[in-house]
Amino acid sequence: MNYVLIGNSVASVNAVAGIREYDREGSITIVSAENYYAYGRPLISYWLEKRVQDQDMPYRPQEFYEKNCVRVILGRRAVKLDPEARQVHLDNGEKLPFDRLLLATGGRPFVPPIAGLTAANYFTFINYDDVRRLEAFAIPGREAVILGAGPTGLKAMESLVQRGVKVTLVELADRIWAPALDPEAGALVAGFLQDNGVNLYLNDTLTSIRQEDDGRLLIELKSGRELKADILVIAIGVRPNVELLTGLPGVTINRGVVVGPDLSTGLPGVYAAGDVVDGNPPLLPHAAIQGKIAGRNMAGAGEIYQPLPPYNALGFLGLHIISMGNSAATGEEYELLTEVDPAALVYRKLVLKDNRLSGALLINKIDRAGIYRQLLEEGIEVTSFKDELLRPDFGLLSLPETIWQQQLAV
C-alpha cells in the first residue's frame, strides 16, 4: 500500500501514527510546501517571544519519521491531483502514485481587499515563515496594528507586546473574539488588555493603507481614525486550501471539502483531515483527532469520526481562557450559571440548554475544565448535580456514582 499525505502539520503526523497502527509495511510519503518538519502552528507566537527556540519547534523528533519509515518531501507543493491515474503532481514535475491519499492542506489566511495593501506592507500570522519575517521588524519601541482580535490576533498581540512593540488591535465586531466571548467576558478581557497598554478599537476596520515618506504606514479606519504604524498584521481568519480537489467529479466543496463519516472525500482512496475539512472548527485538537482517524481508515480500519464541538485554550499576557461549545451564548433559551470576580479577572460561565451543557467559558480559573468538556460532548443531563457544577471542589465525585465509578475503572 502506497500512502501519500499532502500537508505537514498535526493532521498528517497523526495520520502517520494512525496508519502504522494497522499497516507496518506500506510506504508513506509526506509532501510539505514548507521547508520545515511538522510543528504545532500555535507555537509561532512562542517562537517570536523566544520562549521556544528553533530546536524545540518540531512536533515530533526526527526519529519519529525514521521509526515509521516516512519519506518527507519538504519545500514542494502538490499542484494537481489526478484521481484516474491515482497520482499527485508536484511543482517540480514529480508525480507521486498513491493508493491512499490524505488531504491535510490546512488553510491560508484570509486577506480582505484594502486600498493600498500590498504583499510588502502587511504580515499574516499563521506559519513559521511569517514570524521569521516579522522578527526583524518587531523591535522595542515600534508600533503595530493588528486587524482581528480573535485567537490569532491575540497571540500576535502577546508576542509583539513581549518584544516591546506597542500594539493596537482593530476588530470589526463589538467585542474581542466574539465567537467565544460573551459581552461581559469581552469587556473583562478588553479591560485587561488596556491595563497592559494595548489599544483596542472595536466596531471598526481598515479602509486604506499608505506608506509615508519616512517608511511608516498610515492606516485609515472606517471610523475616520488614522493610525501610524511600523507593522501591520492581518489576522481575521483562514480559508481552507481546497484547490487540489476543486472541479473534480464526486467531490463536494462548500467552504472546505465535504467528507463522509469516515473522513473520505468521495474520490476513491482520498481522505481529508484538519482545517481543510468543511464544518471542522480550525482547531488543533480537532485536526489531530481527525488525522489519526483518517490514517486508520486509510489503512482499512473503518472508524467513524464523531464531529466534535469546538474547544480551545488560549492564554496571553498571563490570562488564561478555556472555551467550549456555545461559550458566547446569552439568550433566553439558555440557563446560565456564572461566577464572576472582576478584581481577580475570574469569569466562569456554564451554558445549559435542556439541562445539558451547551457551552462553557472559563477565565483564569480553569482547573478540571475537561470534565465540563466531557459532559458537553456526551450530552449528559446535569439536573441532579447542577448545584455542584460551579462549586470550588467540583470534580468527578460531583457526577452520579455510576458515571465516576465507570470513569475510574478505565
Add this chain to the structure above:
Amino acid sequence: MKKVYARPAYCMNCHLCEVNCIVAHSRSRDLFRAYKRENLRGTARVIVEERLPLSVAVQCRHCDDPRCVAGCISGAMVKDSETGIVYCQEDKCVGCWTCVAGCPYGAIRPGEKNGRPVPLKCDLCREAGEPACVAGCPNRALVFEERRAGA
C-alpha cells in the same frame, strides 16, 4: 497496561498519596526539602476528591486515545508506544493548557516550576517502577495492576 486503580471503600482520606506524589516528583526526593525548600506544596499529580465520608484519589487514566496528547500544541505531551504511559516532556511545554481542557477526568492541572509551566499529571512514576502513591498508600486504597487485556 498496568494502571493505578482507586478503591474508594478503602480510602480514609489521609492524602498521603498526594504527599508521596509530590516527594516522588521533587528534585530532592525528600519530604522536608520538597515542601520547605522546593515549595512544592499543592503540586500533586493525584487529586483526592472528598464528599465525606466518601473520598477517592483521581489521576490520569493513560487513555488509549488521549485528548491531552491530541490537543498538545508543542508535541510535549506523548503516549509512550511501548509502555502506554502518557507523560509530558516538560521542557517542551509552553503552558497553553489545552490538555486541561481535554482531559475528561480533570486529571491535569496547570502548574509551574521555576517560572516554567508544568502540567500536573500522573506519569505513573515511569522512571521508578511502582508509583509512589500506591507504594505509600497505608490501606491499599490504590492498587497498581493490569485489569484489561491489551489495555
